[in-house]
Amino acid sequence: MAVKNEILQTAQNCRLNAYAPYSKFKVGAAVLTPSGNIYGGCNVENASYPCGTCAEAGAISAMIAGGETQIAEILIIADTECILPCGNCLQKIAEFGNAKTLIHSADLSGNIKTYTLQQLLPHNFKAGDIKC
Numbered sequence: 001m002a003v004k005n006e007i008l009q010t011a012q013n014c015r016l017n018a019y020a021p022y023s024k025f026k027v028g029a030a031v032l033t034p035s036g037n038i039y040g041g042c043n044v045e046n047a048s049y050p051c052g053t054c055a056e057a058g059a060i061s062a063m064i065a066g067g068e069t070q071i072a073e074i075l076i077i078a079d080t081e082c083i084l085p086c087g088n089c090l091q092k093i094a095e096f097g098n099a100k101t102l103i104h105s106a107d108l109s110g111n112i113k114t115y116t117l118q119q120l121l122p123h124n125f126k127a128g129d130i131k132c
Contacts, residue, residue, distance in 0.1 A: 004075075007032050008106060010040040011077045014055065018042035022049075027083065029055035031063045032073040039063040056089040060096060071097040075104035075112070082113055084120065093117055094124040 007030045015028025020043060027043040041058020056076060063071070074093060076083050082105050085093060093101060099118035106112045117124075 004104070004112075007038055007073065007075045007104070008077070008110070008112070010038050011055075011075045011106065014040035014042040014059070015077055018055065019044045021045060022047070025078065025080075027055040027076065027078045029059040029074060029076045031059045031071050032075075033063060033068045034070050034072045035068065037063075037066065037068060039066055039068075054086060054089050056085050057092055060092055063096070069096055071101055073102040073104065075106055077106040077108070079108050081107055081111075083107075084115075087121075090117070090121040091124060094121055094126075 010030035011028040015026050018026035018028065020026045022045050030038050030040045032038050039059050039062035041055050041062055043053065043055045045052045056074060071093060076085060084105055094117060097117050099116060101117040103115045103117060103120060104112050
């Protein structure tokens with residue numbers, strides 16, 4: 001349980017630094033790797049909306065920059081009852097996770113719901129689907 005608290009704290013801290021001047025919807029995320037390292041990220045909006053970055057993508061980028069390529073768990077937190085990754089982020093999680101990768105959704109009160117990647121994205125696109 002201590003690890004989950006550390007993941008939650010990392011995501012909460014990252015959320016505070018989110019850049020969301022347009023939507024005011026701040027999101028934080030934290031990735032736990034099999035080695036036990038935790039990497040955080042936050043959403044970064046842009047006046048040209050498609051140029052923004054989701055918190056999950058930021059945390060995954062930090063993980064990659066830290067030299068790791070596997071997600072064991074990811075926690076996302078926002079000021080809403082249940083924040084789930086968008087389809088784009090689910091595909092990014094699938095790239096570095098597996099069907100059993102845990103995805104935790106937290107609200108600001110500390111309530112957490114947990115899903116597996118398989119539950120949220122049962123038919124993800126895989127490298128093997130590319131026929132070159």
